[in-house]
Structures are given as structure tokens and as C-alpha cells.
Amino acid sequence: MSTGAMSLATPSTLVGLLWPSRDDARFAALRAIVLMVAGSALLTISAKVQVPLPYVPMTMQTMVVLLIGASYGLRLGGATVALYLAEGAMGMPVFANTPPMAAGISYFFSPTGGFLFGFLAAALVMGFMAERGWDRSLGRVIVMMTIGHAVIFAVGLSWLSAIMPFAKAWTVGAAPFIAATLVKTALAAALMQAAWTVTRRKNASR
Numbered sequence: 001m002s003t004g005a006m007s008l009a010t011p012s013t014l015v016g017l018l019w020p021s022r023d024d025a026r027f028a029a030l031r032a033i034v035l036m037v038a039g040s041a042l043l044t045i046s047a048k049v050q051v052p053l054p055y056v057p058m059t060m061q062t063m064v065v066l067l068i069g070a071s072y073g074l075r076l077g078g079a080t081v082a083l084y085l086a087e088g089a090m091g092m093p094v095f096a097n098t099p100p101m102a103a104g105i106s107y108f109f110s111p112t113g114g115f116l117f118g119f120l121a122a123a124l125v126m127g128f129m130a131e132r133g134w135d136r137s138l139g140r141v142i143v144m145m146t147i148g149h150a151v152i153f154a155v156g157l158s159w160l161s162a163i164m165p166f167a168k169a170w171t172v173g174a175a176p177f178i179a180a181t182l183v184k185t186a187l188a189a190a191l192m193q194a195a196w197t198v199t200r201r202k203n204a205s206r
């Protein structure tokens with residue numbers, strides 16, 4: 001593997017097994033672009049599936065971020081979330097509060113900016129763990145998704161508590177999301193398990 005796109009492919013990941021790359025630079029580049037665009041589109045949709053709350057809305061983004069990291073792997077997952085952030089930085093209305101807020105660099109300084117950087121960190125951590133097999137058993141995938149959520153909240157809350165007192169940051173940025181985060185962790189783990197079951201069956205019948 002010699003090109004950048006080929007180095008994004010990781011055969012040990014779920015997506016690497018379901019849609020393997022090839023030792024062909026053009027195919028590898030096209031595959032990486034398709035997966036990154038599809039992943040960033042899914043993230044945009046997940047931002048719009050939301051319950052509006054003061055300062056920080058409830059969305060489906062964390063679940064999609066964790067699934068992208070876990071199924072794409074470290075580099076492709078990280079590149080996909082980086083593309084999503086770049087789209088928002090360039091003014092595309094991909095984030096939860098765009099509209100009413102305008103997208104662009106200034107959005108990252110809004111109350112949810114820290115969560116967005118947390119998404120990138122969590123996708124990298126999920127990809128790193130998935131490439132080491134943490135996504136393949138139910139117990140480990142639950143631990144993995146819990147760590148991913150913890151990373152998102154650690155970065156998001158650190159940012160929020162830089163612009164408001166920590167008690168308020170907790171009240172608006174963590175407390176309302178605890179139950180939903182448990183549900184999203186369980187759902188993400190169940191989806192990874194189901195995807196691995198299908199992948200193993202598919203590979204066994206080859």
C-alpha cells in the first residue's frame with residue numbers, strides 16, 4: 001500500500017471486512033471518499049434528530065460517532081469525523097444548532113464546540129480499540145462505547161466549564177443526557193454485535 005487512501009484502509013475492521021480495499025490506488029481512494037462522505041452525511045442527519053434543550057441539544061451524534069470509529073477504524077474513522085468538522089468550519093449547516101446559528105469557525109466557540117472536538121477524539125479512540133479487537137464481543141464493546149461517551153463528555157464539559165461555572169455546565173451539558181447515553185451505549189453495542197454476526201456468517205459461507 002503506497003498512497004494516502006490505501007493507508008486509510010484497515011482490513012481488520014468491520015468495514016474493512018464487509019467492503020475490503022484493493023491494491024489499486026484509484027479504487028482505494030474512491031472507497032475512502034465514499035465511506036467518508038457517507039459517514040459525514042450520517043453525522044449530519046444524526047445532528048438533526050434532536051430534542052432541543054437549553055445550550056446543548058439531545059442528538060444522535062454520539063452514537064453515530066462511536067459506530068463510525070468502531071467500524072471504520074482509527075484513520076478512516078478519524079478522517080470521517082474530521083471531514084464532518086471541516087464541512088461545518090466551511091459554513092455547511094451540518095451541526096445541531098445550524099440553523100439557527102450560522103456554521104463556520106465561530107460555531108466551535110459556541111457551548112457545543114467542545115463536544116464536536118470530543119467527537120473527533122472519541123472516533124480515534126474507538127478506531128484504535130476496534131483495530132485491537134475490542135468491538136468483537138458484547139462485554140468489551142460495551143466497555144468501548146462507555147469509554148467513547150466518557151471521552152466526548154470529558155472534552156465537551158471541559159469546554160463548557162470554561163465558559164460557565166462547572167455546576168451549570170454539568171446541569172446543561174451532562175445531567176440531561178445520562179439516561180439517553182446509557183440507551184445509546186446499549187444500542188451501539190447491539191448494532192456492532194449484529195453487524196459482526198452478519199459479517200462472520202457472510203465470511204463463513206464464502
Ligand SMILES: O=C(O)CCCC[C@@H]1SC[C@@H]2NC(=O)N[C@@H]21
Pocket residue numbers: 047056057058059060061062094095096097112113115116152153156173177180
Ligand atoms: O453542535 C453540535 O452539533 C454538537 C451537539 C453536541 C450534543 C452533545 S453530545 C453529548 C450529549 N449527548 C447528547 O445527546 N447531546 C449532547
